[in-house]
Every structure is written in structure tokens, then in C-alpha cells.
Amino acid sequence: VQRGVRLLVLGALGVSLLGAHDSSYSKRRFVGEYRDILRQYATGDIDGALERYVLLETQASRAADDRRYQSMQSAKQKLHRKMRRASVETLPPLTQFQERAYVAYLERHDSRLAIYARLLATELAERYAVAADTGPQRSLASGMLASLGGYAHDALQETAASRLYGQSLELDPDHVPALLGLAALNEKRGEYVAVTAYLRRLVAAGGKGLEPRLRLAVNLSRVGPSDEAKDALRRLVAEAHEDWIRSIAYQELARLLLREGSPLEARTLLARAVAELPCDPTLPIQLAYADDRAGRTSSLDLVTALASCPYRDEPAPRARYTHPPTPLFDQLRQRIAEAVATRLPTLAEALS
């Protein structure tokens, strides 16, 4: 049913993308060009193929009338079915191609084509998941679904993200990015007890880096006695080499101390944090607050502290925390790209 609904959405989106008509964009020409682009992609020229594809889709969406554009999309999906019949291993390259197109459309602020590409990629990934029999196939399918879940998560499509993470975990129950992504989504819903239990198991299973430990510590501080949370945060302050993780560990530890009525201890901690991370925007503000609660006049000139670092076009640590775990997804996508590269010859063969 879900797939049926999605196909309907795809069709509707295809129709809604249309603008002025141009009879030169025939279905035959469109599919021929798409096939040619896929051939280029199959040779390994991913960027060149992607550039042509984005241009083709954009022009077609603007030039064809509703009916003809819909028929073009149908033809594209028909081509995908032909590829799948030739070999199911053509699906990972096709999925990744649509996923890359999704990112390209986002960068061009073309949200309608972006959504279309993500839905198409999801459709292809799900088909591969259904067909996957072997361990490596299931692992790849799980990764592709988690990756798409991450993109949906980023785009605040939380229902879709949750479903994709869930599908990924059905294929691989220990898939770390999917687990963390799902934890982050549940965190937004305020289901802290469930998230904590989940993250506790994940960390106990093998560490998996500092980000899961940070998320666990943050959620521990929300659900129970603070001693365990404080210990976890203190270890992160000492061990984390990534600034954003260390910054949040400092902030949350100070928050716990303030909550417990220890503003002097909090201010000492935050003064150390400001010295270590002078360009973090949150720390001097929290230090001023701790000073205030401790009944002290702030030792900071806040205007100077806020203006002291050059502007950086990157999210503050707490904003970064609200996104899916980026480095893990970057690593995941790198692994998927490597797996897809081995399947490009299969795609080339199917196209021929």
C-alpha cells in the first residue's frame, strides 16, 4: 500500500512540475537521453552524468505538458524495471544516482525535483531490500535505506525518516547510523527513557565513538539521578577531541551542576571551557548565567566575548546535535559508494 501511495505521489509530483510546453521534449527523446546519461554514469563519470541529468530533468519539467511529462517519468521507471530484470545489482547504482540527484537539487534549491528524486531513490532501495538474499546485499540495502533516512531526517521529513531507519534496522538490527538516527528522532518526541535504553545498549555493544556516548549522557541527565550522567559527561570533557562534543559535554555538565545548586562549581567549569573553546558562542553566555546565579558580577565583557571570534558559517554545537550524526552518515555513504562502484559494470551491461 505504501509503495502504491508513493507511486501516486510520484505521478502527482511529476504532473505538478510542469510549466510551459515544448513539443520537442518527446518521451522517446527523454528516455534515450536518460539511458545515455546512465551509460556515462556506468563508466564512472558520476559528476558529468549527474550534471547532464539535472539539466535534462529541469528542462523537461519546464518544457513538457503534464501528460507528456508524466509519460516520460513512466518511461524512466519502465527503464529501471528493465534494468532490475536484467540484474537486481543494477538497483544500488540507480538508487545512488537518484540520491545524488536529490542532493544536487537541494543545492539548487529546487525542492520539488529534490523530493521527487528522494522518493524515486527510496522506491529503488526498497525494491533492492526486498530482493536482497545474501548478507552483503542485506547490509548494502540496510545502508542505503539508512542513508535515505538521514536525508529525510535532515529535511524534517520525520515520518519518512523514521520508516526508513526502521526498514534499515529490519535488515541489520545493529546498523549504527540507523540506530542513532532513530534515537535522535525519538529524542525530538521527548521519549527519553526509550532513547536512553536504546543508546545504552548501543554503547555497551562496542563504543562506536564518542557521539553515541554524548547522546546517552545527555539523555541520562534527563531521566534519572544525575550521578551517572555527570560521570559520563566528565569523561567526555576529558576525552573528546572534537570541539562540538566537548562543548556540549561542558554545557550539560554545568547545567546539571546549576540544577543541583552548585553555581560556583558550574562557573569554575565554564570558565575552563571558555578558555579551552574561546570561539564557542554558547559558553560565555552560560558562564555569565552561572556567575549571576552564584551572585557574582560576571568577569566577562559579554559583547567582547561574543564579538571576539571571526564569524564561521557552521552550526553551533547544539545545532549540530539536532542533526543526524553527520560523520557516521558520511562514512556510511562512502562505504555505499564503494559498494556501488563494483556494480557499475553490471549496470553498463544491462544498458547495453
Added chain:
Amino acid sequence: VSRLRRAAALAALLSCLAPAMSAQTTFKGRPLTDALSMLRRQGLNLIFSSDLVRPEMTVEVEPAGATLQELLETLLAPHGLTAEIGPGGSLLVVERTTQPIIVSITSPTSRRTAIGTVKMSATLVSPEPVEWVEFLVDGRQHGLRRAPPYEIEVDIGTDNVVHEFEIVAYGRFGAEGRASVKTQRYVVEGRVEVALRQLPITVTLGGFAVDNLEADDFVLEDEGRREPIVTLAQADLPIRAVLLIDASESMKGQGLRAALDGVRAFLSRLGPEDTASVLLFSDRTLAVTPFSSDEQALLARIEGASAGGATALNDYLFAALEILRGIDGRPIVVLLSDGADVVSVLGIDDVRWKIKRSDALIYWIRLPGLVGLGSRFSSSWRNVDQNRREARGLEAAVRDGGGRIEDIEGIGTIEVAFDAIIEELRRQYVVGYYPSEPRYDGSWRKVEVRVRRPGARVRYRNGYFDQ
């Protein structure tokens, strides 16, 4: 008092008499007795003895007074003599005792703060014609007046310090009088030696500001006890404003441009004594300026900024209040935001704690956004219910603090909203009073204010911590 009565009676008596000497008569150099005798002949019942008015005394100054009193004073004063009411309505020439001019300063008044342009004025009661009046501030002369009204305007700068205002009057024949008042510092925090509390109050009627109210028009209760208002000013305390602009991702492009137009409009209407700081924020500091009254300098520092990132509203609202801490003048935060906090480490309760201890008024220009109180919005840091509580908390904090929420329909009305706020500040009252039962124990004291104007609405901070 008896001296004043006698002087008044003398003036009344002399004013009833016709001018005693013709304009053609020359007296200078003639014996004083001749001049006084002539006045006698003209009907003035003048009594003098030869011990006081001796034959060798001559008229030193040609009498030129318009009234008989002035004329008589001109004749007698150079010889240390004057006239007093005697028995049976007579006038007795007596030895002049040195009597001061009584100076009463009508503005400024003690217990008031004085910053910027201040009116100095006095009324005088003088035993002789007043030659000139000198106006001094902190020992430095700022003006002279030779005739009533005895008043000047003086610019004393923006330092929040005690000033001494002195007015000195000099009589034509040597009499002097002086008076002085000391004004007070504007007290920003509740902790004061003199325990003066100053409370900004906005009074509106039918949505429009009500001007020219007097202290008697206000009724102020502190912990239920009616307190007399000892100082009242309308908009003469300099504004110290932090313009806190949410420049997160949703403000990219037109939104930020409209916000900067609003900032520009606000800055252009600041007075010469007012200053502002501009803080553009998202989850990070996008631009921040020190306090300045130089509109162009402030704009130059923010115009290159671009919007982006999530919103840390609580954190930066706290920062704005902290920046205003201890600053003299009228502390104001003008916040432009949809009110959606995504990533702050501080909760709204932390900010409310600060707001209650701050004298700053918060004006919130609330942009319509996805995050109204009824909408569903969550982040990793707060779920939907927590965000709703945060939004309600911010609303309550702004209103409890005497500030205002200006809901606008879109970015097209940002500039109008800024304009309305500066207009309101320009017409705001600041009343001062002494709590009659201060406890200094950190307890919360509730304040209520009413104004004796039917239908008028009053907005003010509804209490303070007694520290």
C-alpha cells in the same frame, strides 16, 4: 515671614502714591536731605533723623526708578539706609541691615535624577531690585539672567552622577541670596543607599499615549501600601537599547533586509543622549556592536551580516539583558523573532529569573512563523510540549516585566513596529518613590499602579526583588 510682610506692605503703600519727582528734576550731587524733603513736600509721610541722614550726605546716583519704592531705594541704599513702615502709615528711614534675597529653586528638584538637558529655574523675594541671577552646576557657571523669568536650560551630559545645582541672586545694593539642590543618580538596580525606586510606566488611552500627566495622576502601591511619588519624568531618561535581531535561516534574504530597515528606523529616532547596541544572532553571533549613538557607525558594523543557522533565543535574550546590567539610563531590549527557540542551553525559566532581576523592558516584535503556540514543533533539546511551555513562558516574562508583544503580520511591517516602539519610549513616564517599608531580604514585592484617567491603560513592571 514678618520681613516679607513688611516689604509687601511697603510696596503696596508706595504704589498708591503718585510719582514723587518730576523727570526734569536733577538730584545727583545735591544733599540727600533736600531730596527727602522734596518727597515730604509731595505728600510722602517720611520721617528721618539728622543722626542718620547727615548734612554731608549727597545723592550719589540720579534716581531713575519707575516706582516710588525704587526711587527711594536709589536715594537711600548707597548710604546704608532704607525705609520701613512706621507708626500711622509713616515711612521711617532706618539703617539698612544686610538682608538676603530669598531664592527658591523650582527646577530641578532634589531627589530627582538629572541627565541631559535640564531646566533650572527659581523664584526670588528680594529686599531690593535684583541686578542679576547666576546659574551654576557643580560649581561652574552655566548662565546669567538679569530679568525674570529666572530660568535657563543647561546640558549636563549623560554621566549618571549626583549633580549640585546652585542659583545665586545679587541685589542692586549688595543683597545676595543663594539656594542649591542636589539631584540623585539614576538607580538601575534595586540596591540603593537611598532606596529610590524608579519605574517606567506606559499610559495609553484608546491605543494612544497619554501625555502631560502629573505625579498626582498616578496611584502607586508597593506591597499594597500606597506610596507618594517623589519624582516624575516623561521620557527624559536616556534610552539604552539592545536591538536583538533573530537572523536565523528563516530570515535569509528579504527577512533580514526588512529587519535591518527596522533597525535603521529605530536608530534614526534616537535622541542625542540615547545609545543602542545591535546584536544579530541565530545559534551563533552574526554581528554585535558596542553601545553608541552614532547611527552610521552602528549600521556599518551590521550591514554585511547574513542570516543562517538555528535559533538560540533564550541564550541571546539572556545575553542582551546581561549586556544591559548596571548601565545607566533606561534599559530596553527590542527583540525581533518568531519566538522559536531550537538550541539554547538556557531554558525560559532561566531567562525569566534574569528578567525579574533586571530593570530592562522587553519589546518583542513577534514574527509570524511556523512556531505559534498552537503549532507542533520539536528539536533534540525540547519536545512539542516543552516548546509550548517555553513560548508561553516568554510571553509571560515580557508582559510581567512591563514590556509589550507586537504581533506583526509579516516582514513588511517590521519597520512600522520598530517605529511604534521608539515612539512609545519617547512618551513613557518614569516615576520614582521610596518604599516605606523596605526589607532588603531578597523577597519579591508586588507593585500596582493606577492612573486617574478614565479608560486609560497602564503598563509597568509588576514587582521587584527587594535586595
